[in-house]
Amino acid sequence: MSYQRLTQIEFNHCDPAGIVFYPRYFEMTNSVVENFFNDVVGRSFASMHRDANNGVPTVSLNAEFVAPSRLGDKVLFSLQIEKLGRSSVSLRIEGHMGAELRLRVALVLVWIEGMKSAAWPEPMRARMAAYMEGAA
Template sequence: MVYQRLTQIEFNHCDPAGIVFYPRYFEMTNSVVENFFNDVVGRSFASMHQNASNGVPTVSLTAEFVAPSRLGDKVLFSLKVEKLGRSSVSLRIEGHMGAEVRLRVALVLVWIDGMKSAAWPDAMRERLQAYMEDAA
């Protein structure tokens, strides 16, 4: 299974050349991750950050900007769970417009409790694991 979100490129995403300014892609991919945790993993960022001392900070991030996206484009972001560790998860996100790849991102998140890495709570681990198995 692949988690997907469609994002329309807006004026605020673009630089003076009319293409997505690359830091905006990181905001878009973070939105995909945030919605994945809410929709699939069962923990919203709000509940983690406001009501508990938990979170999923990014500890590793690489990006490949394959082709430019322009104002008005609709980019489909796809998220796959690639690896699940004791306290970490490796994700791959790709942005496509039609058949054309626009962006590839690999990131690693770590589950924290009280500002220290901790084992995933059982319910979250089960959802991440099921999603990973479905993606294989």
């Protein structure tokens, strides 16, 4: 199962050639992660960062820029959990325009409490498990 979000490429995402400036993809993928945690996992980044002493910092990030996206394109980002550890989660995010792959990102997040890694709270872990690769 995957979590999906549609993003329209805007002027602020583009370089002078009219294609996505690659660091903007990291902002877009972070938005997908942030909304996944809010919509699916049940913890908004605001509640984690503002109201509690926890969060999900990125500890590893690998990106492949497969094809350019241009101003006005609508890119569908899909997030899938590949591995769920005691305190970490490995995600795969792909961005497609129609059938064309534009971007592939592999990232690892770690659950922290008080600036130290900690085991995922069980309600969060159960919700994430539904999005693991191969889950029905």
